[in-house]
Amino acid sequence: MLQNEAGRRRSARVANGLALDAKLHFSSHGGKSMDERNSKRDLVLAPSEYAYMQDVTKGIVKTYTGPTVINPTAQERPVVFQPETKLFEPCNLEQAVQQIAIAPEGYYLILKNPSQKDDHPIAGGVYPSPDLNVGRKININGPCAFALWPGQMVKLVQGHHLRSNQYLLVRVYNEDEARKNWGKAVIKPASDADPQAPAGARAPADLTVGKLNIIKGTDVSFYIPPTGVGVVTDDGQWVRDALTLERLEYCILVDQNGKKRYERGPQVVFPEPTETFITGVDRETGAARAKDGARKFRAVELNEIQGLHVKVIAPYTEQGRSYKEGDELFITGKETAIYYPREEHSLVRYDGREKHFAVAVPAGEGRYVMNRKTGAIAMTKGPAMLLPNPVDEVIVRRVLSDRECQTWYPTNTEVLAYNRTLRQIDDGGGRANAVSEMEVQKQRGKSANAAQQVAMGAAAMEKAADAQFADSLDRTNQFTKPRTLVFNTKFEGVPSLTTWVGYAVLVVDKQGHRRVESGPKNLLFEYDETLEVIQLSTGTPKTTDKLIETVFLRVLNNKVSDRCIVETSDHVSVTLKYSMRVNFEGEPLRWFEVENYVKFLCDHVRSVLKGSTKKHSIETYYASAVEIIRDTILGKSDDKGTRPGMKFLENGMRITDVEILEVKIDDADIAELLGRAQHEAVEANVAILRARRGLEMTEKQEQITRGEAEARAETTHRLAELEIGATADRLRVALAAVKSELDAAEAQKAATVARNAVVDADHASELARREHAASLEHTIQTAQQALVLGALKAEVEAAVARFGAAQGGFSEALLALSNHEVLAKVAEAMSVQAFVGGKTLTDVIDKVFAGTPLAGLMDRVKARVVHSGGNGTSELPAG
Numbered sequence: 036m037l038q039n040e041a042g043r044r045r046s047a048r049v050a051n052g053l054a055l056d057a058k059l060h061f062s063s064h065g066g067k068s069m070d071e072r073n074s075k076r077d078l079v080l081a082p083s084e085y086a087y088m089q090d091v092t093k094g095i096v097k098t099y100t101g102p103t104v105i106n107p108t109a110q111e112r113p114v115v116f117q118p119e120t121k122l123f124e125p126c127n128l129e130q131a132v133q134q135i136a137i138a139p140e141g142y143y144l145i146l147k148n149p150s151q152k153d154d155h156p157i158a159g160g161v162y163p164s165p166d167l168n169v170g171r172k173i174n175i176n177g178p179c180a181f182a183l184w185p186g187q188m189v190k191l192v193q194g195h196h197l198r199s200n201q202y203l204l205v206r207v208y209n210e211d212e213a214r215k216n217w218g219k220a221v222i223k224p225a226s227d228a229d230p231q232a233p234a235g236a237r238a239p240a241d242l243t244v245g246k247l248n249i250i251k252g253t254d255v256s257f258y259i260p261p262t263g264v265g266v267v268t269d270d271g272q273w274v275r276d277a278l279t280l281e282r283l284e285y286c287i288l289v290d291q292n293g294k295k296r297y298e299r300g301p302q303v304v305f306p307e308p309t310e311t312f313i314t315g316v317d318r319e320t321g322a323a324r325a326k327d328g329a330r331k332f333r334a335v336e337l338n339e340i341q342g343l344h345v346k347v348i349a350p351y352t353e354q355g356r357s358y359k360e361g362d363e364l365f366i367t368g369k370e371t372a373i374y375y376p377r378e379e380h381s382l383v384r385y386d387g388r389e390k391h392f393a394v395a396v397p398a399g400e401g402r403y404v405m406n407r408k409t410g411a412i413a414m415t416k417g418p419a420m421l422l423p424n425p426v427d428e429v430i431v432r433r434v435l436s437d438r439e440c441q442t443w444y445p446t447n448t449e450v451l452a453y454n455r456t457l458r459q460i461d462d463g464g465g466r467a468n469a470v471s472e473m474e475v476q477k478q479r480g481k482s483a484n485a486a487q488q489v490a491m492g493a494a495a496m497e498k499a500a501d502a503q504f505a506d507s508l509d510r511t512n513q514f515t516k517p518r519t520l521v522f523n524t525k526f527e528g529v530p531s532l533t534t535w536v537g538y539a540v541l542v543v544d545k546q547g548h549r550r551v552e553s554g555p556k557n558l559l560f561e562y563d564e565t566l567e568v569i570q571l572s573t574g575t576p577k578t579t580d581k582l583i584e585t586v587f588l589r590v591l592n593n594k595v596s597d598r599c600i601v602e603t604s605d606h607v608s609v610t611l612k613y614s615m616r617v618n619f620e621g622e623p624l625r626w627f628e629v630e631n632y633v634k635f636l637c638d639h640v641r642s643v644l645k646g647s648t649k650k651h652s653i654e655t656y657y658a659s660a661v662e663i664i665r666d667t668i669l670g671k672s673d674d675k676g677t678r679p680g681m682k683f684l685e686n687g688m689r690i691t692d693v694e695i696l697e698v699k700i701d702d703a704d705i706a707e708l709l710g711r712a713q714h715e716a717v718e719a720n721v722a723i724l725r726a727r728r729g730l731e732m733t734e735k736q737e738q739i740t741r742g743e744a745e746a747r748a749e750t751t752h753r754l755a756e757l758e759i760g761a762t763a764d765r766l767r768v769a770l771a772a773v774k775s776e777l778d779a780a781e782a783q784k785a786a787t788v789a790r791n792a793v794v795d796a797d798h799a800s801e802l803a804r805r806e807h808a809a810s811l812e813h814t815i816q817t818a819q820q821a822l823v824l825g826a827l828k829a830e831v832e833a834a835v836a837r838f839g840a841a842q843g844g845f846s847e848a849l850l851a852l853s854n855h856e857v858l859a860k861v862a863e864a865m866s867v868q869a870f871v872g873g874k875t876l877t878d879v880i881d882k883v884f885a886g887t888p889l890a891g892l893m894d895r896v897k898a899r900v901v902h903s904g905g906n907g908t909s910e911l912p913a914g
Contacts, residue, residue, distance in 0.1 A: 038850040078105035078113075078128040082158060085182035086131040088122065089114045090097070096123060096164050100135075100156045118188045136189045138177030143221075143259045147172045147188040155181035160624055171209075173262040176221055192273070194221065194259045195266065197252035200303045204267040207246045212263030214242055221259035225252065247308030252277070264399055278304040278312065278330050285375050286331045287313040295378045297335075316480070334375050337368035340393035344383040344425045351379045363426045365391075385425070393422035394430065394527075401529035401559040407430045412562040414529055424497065433530055434458050442568050442586045453526050459713055483689045532558045539619075541567035541627045551623035553590065567627055572634040575612075576641075579634060588626060590619035599641045600701070601648035603656050607705055612697035613664065621687035629686040636688065643667055653700070657709060659881035668693045694720060820878040 080086060080101030088111045089096045096114060099105050105128070114123040138144045148167045156162050162805050164185045164595070183189060195203055207213050217238035239248060243897040247267070250258050260266055269275050278286050280300025288296045293860030295313075298304045306312065314329035335343060347362040358364075358379070366374055376382070382389045396402055396417035404423050405412045414433065415421050416879040423430055435443070440451040533553030534540055543549050545563045552558055560566075566586035578599040596614040603609065617636065619626045628634050647667040648656060656663060668690055669678035700706040881893070 039721075068907055076107065076128070078132070079103075079108070080105065080132065081179070083135050084132050085135055086128075086133060087114050087116065087123070087185055088112070088131070088161075089125075098156045098162045098182060098184060100158050100160055100162075101184045102159055116183075116185055116187075121186075123185070133183075135180055135182045136191070136192060137180040138175065139195045140178045141257075142177040143192055143194060144175040144177070144179065145172055145190040145192060145265075146175055148184075148186050149173050150184055150187075156184065158182075174216075174264075176219075176259055192266075194257055195250075195273055196257055197225075197250070197255055197274060199225065199252045201274050201671070202250040202277050202305050203250040203258060203273065204275060204308060205248050205250060205264050206267050207242050207248075207263060208243055208265055209263035210242050210244055213261065214238055214263075216261035216263055217242075218261075220261040220358040221257065222255055223257035225254055225256045226759065242432070249305055249308055251305050253303065253305075277306075280304060280331055283329050283334045283336070283373065285334055287376075289313055293657070297375065297377055299375055300331075334373050335390065336730045337366070337372055337374055337390075339368045340392045340420045340422055342367040342422055342424075343374060343389060344385075345380045346383050347379055348381045348782070349379040351377075358367055365424045365426050367422065383425070391425060393420040395524075396421050396528065397524065397561075397734075399557045400524060400531060403431045403433060403529060403562055404428050414559065414561050416559060427637060432457060432527070435530060438568070438584075439565065442584055443566060445585070450526075517644045529559050532560070532586070534558060537589055537593075538587045539590045539623065539626060540586050541624075543567055549624060551626065553623065559569070569627065570631045572631055573639070577633055577637040579631070580630070586833070588619070588632075590626060593617040593619075596696070597640065598642050600647050601653055603648055603653045605652050607653040609648065609653070609656065609660075610697070610699040611660075611664065611695070612699075612702055614666070614696060615690050616642065616692040616694075618689055618691055619687050620689055625685075625687045627686070628689075629695065632686055632688060635685070636683070636690075639683070640668060640690075643681075648763070654707060654709065657698065657700065661695045664695055665693055849909050 078086065080099060080103050082102045083547070084101045086099045086105060087096050088099060088105065088107060090110055091112055092110050107128070109505070113126055113128050115126050115133070116123055116532060117130060136144055136146075148169050149171060151166045151168055154165070167186055169182060169186070188663075197203065239246075261875050266273050280286060280298065280302055282301050284300040286298050288298070288304070288306050290296070290307065291309045312330040315332070337343070343366045345364045345366055347358045347360055347364065350357070352358070352361045363383070364380075385391075394402060396415060396419045398418040401414045401416045402421050403412050404415055404421070405428065407427055407429055434457045435450070437451060437452045437455075440454055444450045532540070534552055534556045536555045539551050539553040540558070541549060541551055542558070542560065542564055544561065544565070549567075568584050568586055569584045570584055572579050573583055575596060577595075594614055594616055596612075599613075601609050601611060602607055615636070622805045641724070644664065644667055647663065665678070669692070670682050680692075683689065757903060871912065
């Protein structure tokens, strides 16, 4: 591997070197070469490179390891070792460079032709070829890196990581080296193993060359083999997958000695070194049923209507019961729901199928089962699920003869063709008129079987593929119909016969037993049972020229028609055509005592009719033929009108009724005479009938006229009564309307009086309120006027008093008032508002004349006023 990689790198480097040798690059400073190694033909080796140089005169190959520079001489040439041809081939310097062998941690190298000293070329030197152990190989664990001596070959292999369901197959190729280096193997135990002594750490006792051993992933999770032991690959893969078995799965391993081992799931199966897995296909459908490389198989699931035919090929004991070689067993789902094959069993296949399925026997049907050892055939009736034991039993079909097909199933050509087909099948069973079910299945159309097998094979393959994903979900965008079974067992079971109402059949077997079955009933016949065939005459009159063979006897309301020629006492021939209703009574076994009851019946009735007709003339007989014939065959009626009928003791037959279809006189002349006489009698009867009908018509017409007059009078009277009633109704309506108007006027008058009373009361109340309001307003105005008069009187008195007090010094005041500003202040101070505001005259004077030349004069006036008041403290009221 490493040498191939080095070869690819070497080829790339050679191409680059040739390109550089073909074109020289010069610099702008003197034109020196950019590749000094190429110009001097020196080879520089990096630390991880090495090259071989051969002395052409001696043939010795030297190993150069980097870092170093190779200065080849004229006697040396570069060579490479080809592992495929095991030869040294010349090459240029670039091609001689190789990468050293490097094994990182977790890898190992398989080195072939190791040095006898177990050494490797040291880095940075040149060494001659040492002596090699040619043909030997050793395993070197990583990490390591070294150059190869000339003639050595190496392969890098990654250490083998094992999962719990994987294993390695190792082979010993050097016993001595294996024993010596067994402990040097790199073994990492699995988590559930003993880390102190993992499986595979101890050397096996047998390490002969070629010995195979298994390294299981359940014991070892990482493994690097020691020297002397190699891992065997499987299609280029080092690690092999063990077989994981799920529930209901098993596998078969066969050893080199032919011994088989059966393993059941759930478990991981590791084969022994000499064992191989048996692969196979579904032996029922021909399609692959095993998955995981066809190494594991599904256990056979059985239910109560499925089974397996097993032959014991080796003696064994199970659950206290011993089985010997050659025994045959039939295992069903009743005792073994899940069947796992074992080495002592061999499945017996029939037409490539292993599993036996029960046959559905619907109600009213049956199946024949033959004992293969005794030849006895028994019938199983439905409803049932028939699962015969193939060791002793086999289902057979009965073959009917052509006569049986035609009499049992008249006009059914399909039954006839089917039984003819069965007769052509020869199963070699030695049983007459019996064909095994398997032979019938073999003869089915091959194209239909092929199509069915293809469909089943595709379904089995799809099911096997889906089984790999236990948690997968499949959905469809269409409606999934419920599971439906279609039964088409028309020809597969016991021949059945449906007996209708009023019919009976006679069943006989080969032992001489007889029984009568009356309908309605569905009959299933034992294998040796058949039906008694009776013959019936046909035609009119009934003859034996053409007989009908049948197994059905109509015992209720059977109708037999016949024609008979009789002769009257005056020798006139008359042809009678009639139909008789016949019932069978009494013991049923007597019903079939007469083979042709139709001939027996008709012959006796003809004889009786001929005898009774001979007693009557043609005129009497022709006029009362029906009554004469019915009395002759059925007997005369009793008081209740019941006729006894004609009985036949031989087979329990009795005629219960007869219908006369035709009475015809054979002589045309006599028939014409009787016809004319009858015509005249009919004409007279018709005339009388017409007269009687005319009288009845007249009576009915008069009756109708009287009825019409009475009806008209009744209608007039009824109309008058209705008119009177209508007038009375109108009068009552008018009176009711007048009364209603009077009542309305009285009610309106009472309402008006009530409204006026309410208005008068409101008006009186309004007047009283106004009077009271006016009186109150007058009182208020009087009080206000008194207050105003009192105030005016007080103001006048106050003014008189103030002017009297101001008489002294009034002239000075007038001079002072000549000053415009003083006058204005006085006017302001003497305003009514100042007096009304509650200020006294002295306060006003002080304020007005403060700071003026009249201030002293005003002080004197105030003193005089005070002195004249007597107390010296009186003040003028505030006007």
